Amino acid sequence: MQHRVFSLIVFLTLPGLRSYGQCVVSQDAQNRVITTCRYYDAKGGFLMNRPDRSQAITQVTYLGSEYLTYPVWQNGTVESGASEKPIPCKIAFNIATNVIKCLFEGDETIYEVQPDAFTVNDMRFISRVSEKGGKTSRAYYLVLYAGKTRVLKQFRCTLSRTKKEAYASDEPFEGTFRQQKTYFIQRNNEKLRVVNLSRKSVLGVLDDQARRLDQYITQRKLDVYQLVDAVAYYDGFQ
Known part of the structure; x- marks a missing residue:
């Protein structure tokens, strides 16, 4: 084949x-x-x-690969403060380096871009700029929920090398690209706070409404939909 x-x-x-x-x-x-x-x-x-x-x-x-999707190139749009509307292009998002490459229609050149936001496969990503040691960097987050409070998800990728033994010479891969996913809650454009998919973690982050949420969230472990639902419920009291 x-x-x-x-x-x-x-x-x-x-x-x-x-x-x-x-x-x-x-x-x-x-x-x-x-x-x-x-x-x-x-x-x-x-x-x-x-x-x-x-x-x-x-x-x-x-x-695996360093990229969010396969095929690597996907239809999407990029947004920046200088553009009045989203600009269509094919996007390749490297989640190991937070680098976004674009192919624009009618142009075979691959451009490395740093948009304020972009959309690919109906997933909208926003960016946050941070400064450390005099250097600025931009990270991208998938928007899962955008109300008064936001739920964001960040993708990372690391390479785990295979430890090959003499008797396991038939192992076809030198290593595996592993994706990591981290969830965040942001209140009133404040600092992002990491949240786990658990009732305890949500109550800790949204502590100003912990009593109401304690009655609303009934399960100890949550999935992504339950996390978003809990934050939407929380927003009803803001």
Whole structure:
């Protein structure tokens, strides 16, 4: 069965991956999303990606990818303070680096952009800018609920390397890209507060209405819909 290869070629970005290589995101015969990377590896000593010297091309495969979606490119829109309305483009969102790439209609150039907000697959993301050590960075959050209080979700991605044993040489993957999801509640445009999917956590964050919420939330563990419902109920008293 021929693998379906996605046309995005990306430079390695996660710490621990070798530099000077390129990766392709695709699906294998079992419809699993995989990332295949090729890089030059010096046969003897350290060489800086110099094909004119003695180097071997090494190929490694990882399960999953750094990107939010597959296919990586999805129809969406980007928004910035300078634009009067959302601008359509195809979006590739790297959740390991918070980098957004855009392909605009009629232009084959891939642009790296930092919009104030963007939408992909009917999911709306907003950004928050922070400063640390004199450097500013922008992070993106999926909006799950936007009332007086907001519920946000942040996606992260890390690479977990496979520990290969001598007797397990048939392991096809060098590692796995693992997504992490963190939920936040924001009241009155204040600082984001992390919330877990539990009754106790919600009561701790929305403590000014803890008595009402204590009677409203009946389960100890919550799903995302119950979290949003609890915050919407809380908003009714604001």
